[in-house]
Amino acid sequence: MTTADDSVLQVENVTLRFGGLVSLNDVSMSVPRGAVSAVIGPNGAGKTSLFNCLTGAYKPQEGQVWFTPAGGTRSQLVGRTPHKITHLGVARTFQNIRLFPALTALENVQVGVESRQKSGAISAMLHLPRSTRDDRESVAEAVSLLEFVGLPHRIHEVSAALPYGDQRRLEIARALGTKPSLLLLDEPAAGTNPAEKRDLERLITRIADTGVSVLLIEHDMRLVMSVATQVTVLNFGEVIAQGRPEEVQRNPAVVEAYLGTATDDQEASA
Amino acid sequence: MRLSVLETKRLAACLGLGLLLAVITGPSGSQDHPSSGIRGSLLDVRVVDFLLFGLVVWALAFGLRRARQTEAVSGPTAQLRQTVRTALDRRGARPTSYLAMLLVAILVPLALAPAAQLSLFLDIGIYALLALGLNVVVGYAGLLDLGYIAFYAIGAYVTAYFTSASALPIHAPFLLNPFFVFPVAVAVAALAGIILGGPTLRLRGDYLAIVTLGFGEIVQILARNSDGVTNGSRGAFGVPGLSMHLGPLEYVFPRTKALPYYYLLLTILVLVMIAFSQLERSRVGRALAAIREDEVAAEASGVPTLRYKLVAFAIGASTSGFAGVLFATKQFFNPETFSLQASILVLTIVIFGGMGSLFGVVLGAVVLQGLAYVLRDPIPFIGFQVADADRFIYFGAVIIIMMVFRPQGLVPSRRRSREIKLSEQGLGHADAITGASEVKP
Amino acid sequence: MAFADQFWQLTVTGLVIGSVYAVIALGYTLVYGVLQLINFAHSEVFMFGAFGGVFATRALLPSGNISATESIGLVLLGLGIGALCGGLAAFALERTAYRPLRRRGAPRLAYLISAIGASLFASNLAGKEFGRDSVNIPKDLFDYNTQVFSVFGARVSKQDLVVFVVALALLLLLDRLVSGTRLGQGIRSVAQDSDTASLMGVNVERIIVMTFVLGGLLAGAGGFLYAMKFNASFTMGFIPGVKAFTAAVLGGIGNVRGAVLGGIVLGLVENYGQFFLGAQNLDVVAFLVLVLILLVRPSGLLGERLGRAA
């Protein structure tokens, strides 16, 4: 177990219900600082629900989420609005990619970057220096982020027109634009081809190298094994294992959970 | 040639449209003879013209559909359509069109009769300004404000209160030059907008529409019923005209002439257009675009969506209040000036011109209000004319037609029309009506 | 005069007018249920119903004294024709202002705007065709001002009684229809989840049209009731429209029984409220109720049901 001192996020006894359906049941876990960790689990296990609770999109009925940015103070995330949580330093991507489709790649990233700026509507309308400065800075930062994720050639393309893999990376760039301490990636490799997967693997490592803690949801075990130093396993909304990847992989409960659903899947598709 | 069921239906729809048009343009009925207008329109030879018109519309549409199916994209009709479309789809940003519009706006009024000049100021200029403000709400924020004219009323009454000792039963302890009322009215209108929008914008976007609709009506009712404050339905008389006393620079805008007011308004319009285009291109404009397209993703990217929507709503309200000041210094007004129909007229202009497009909404004001003005008198030879009271039938029709056939408007904003097209394919929203509520448990 | 003296009279008026609001509110709530949209043109559907009913009774009223049966027959006829006009108007509205947008998958803003356009168009066309002054039902239709009985000193006129009883009957009828028929089941399933309903073989397009027509029939009949109590005019739809919407939100939009409760409550509240704020501010009370309910409990008294999962 990690201690409170070196973890960027601590989830304590989070329970989320939809009517009668318990989506997360008494989930506790912690995310180590400056490393890549992963949440895995069969379909419908509650992984995305967990992300939604961490980012303020859902409000869990019970439990706490404590976030400590690098060099910052510990704060409670439950009950805060999503944009406030982003300002505190938790950014995310979505499982079913949610870009701003009619905006260009650059503009998408700018929106993230500009969430940290202060100039308002009046200085924009009057074209005051602080507004133009903000504008210049956001373009510069967004361009360098697009280069960082490997999309320098896509800058002025409308995001809806980008290939799937590029959209995923663009979403990561937008999230990085908010300068997060913790980045949550929801199945970043879904729908990408093997070459794109390798690029993604390198990208995630490079993000972690810049000091950003990463928590990712991923089904691709090979990817998880190669990037993550800690894995949490969810099944039916409960944490059934947490530890180093190779430990978790050998855990009988985990094997059972995966085999169980595998059979279910076959039955379902039959 | 045998017609398919679908084509027969279309033909019937077009003929029905012709009949409807016959009724709209035909004689009016009355409460004692409620069917006389309809009978007079349909049981008359003129109905033949309208049926023929319906037939022609159908035939043209049929031909076009045929052509689109069979011809290659390079065929003459398709090419024409393409040219027209690209011509329309890129305008806006081109400086030459703005320059041309400005030249026309400066020169043409000099040649007009005084009545037309007044209408140019009151019906086109003021409404263009109103439309620019509403465009921030509808075009930039993707929200619907149906009580927009209430802020205009607030601006007008605030002006009367602060500038004249006699226009209203009450007046400010110190009277101001109308020029100093601009900031006051803008602030009051913005405040009203924030008080109204603050609680409402937390909810689904369509609730803003209905609350503003109610608000517009309430402001009118209160203005009508508060004799001791607003003079009730008698309205405000004798608000002083604009005047400038800046050291050696002395100018009093003559209330009997419209042109000086018009040119002042034109200057304001240009400045407002510049300001709003800066706004759209700034981080605020991008944040608003993000909110329109995907409110959930915008929040997750750190955009305080509620605050930005409120800012846009308040900017719209203050523009409306600003226009109210200008209006009050020129024209008598009473509560009936600020009707629901006036709010919807501004909306019609925005929709017709192209929501989100500055050039479009100004052009919309010129075309719609200009047509309404011209059609007050019978057109030579055709004799067609639209009574003032009937104008709104046509405006209503314009709204529906635009929404059905060209939601992006006459001269669309490029970003907005792209959005609309993408949202129709299921990508993003193109408005802020759905809200972030979709992920709340 | 003290509030206590007026209380019962205000209650009677509130119940009567509230029952009409309830009838109109059902149209908003049903459409909101299936489309999650405010139908801004519903007020004009109501207006057409009122005109239809009023003109029918005026045209068919025999000269001279009329018997009680004739009178009842005419009122029922007015109701029927009013409902028919409302249903037709709602059908035409759905066809022209909604369906083309649905086909294209237009953004929701477009529906709201298109409905506003339809409302502007319809009310002004009515103004042109039917005159811009108000019309009443014929004076000789029945002796509507006669007191039938009194409750705690409050007089209940024949007209009040007719309006209230008919409205109540319509409300019961609709409640049965929604909860107990195949159409009602279809409406409920589309309201819950139109994609799933479509997969289960429900013809969603047809249900949407039927929902509009159903709301239109009710609003049309409601229009005639309203015109019986007041009058009919081309601008008549607006205020009762906003109020009925308020009633729908008050009860919980999408919730049929909520709309009924909301209508009655609103009728009562605005009549009690006008006692304190003055009769000329009657409409202001309703608006305050709307803002208040949105602030305090936006999901309404009974909660939103048809539309969203609880």
Ligand SMILES: Nc1ncnc2c1ncn2[C@@H]1O[C@H](COP(=O)(O)OP(=O)(O)OP(=O)(O)O)[C@@H](O)[C@H]1O
């Ligand atoms: N908004 C919601 N309303 C109702 N139920 C929900 C909602 N969101 C999630 N759920 C339920 O919560 C459970 C967990 O869903 P979740 O999306 O978190 O799973 P997941 O682990 O991310 O699955 P996957 O691997 O398929 O993405 C599911 O049963 C789902 O139906």
Ligand SMILES: [Mg+2]
């Ligand atoms: Mg998931």
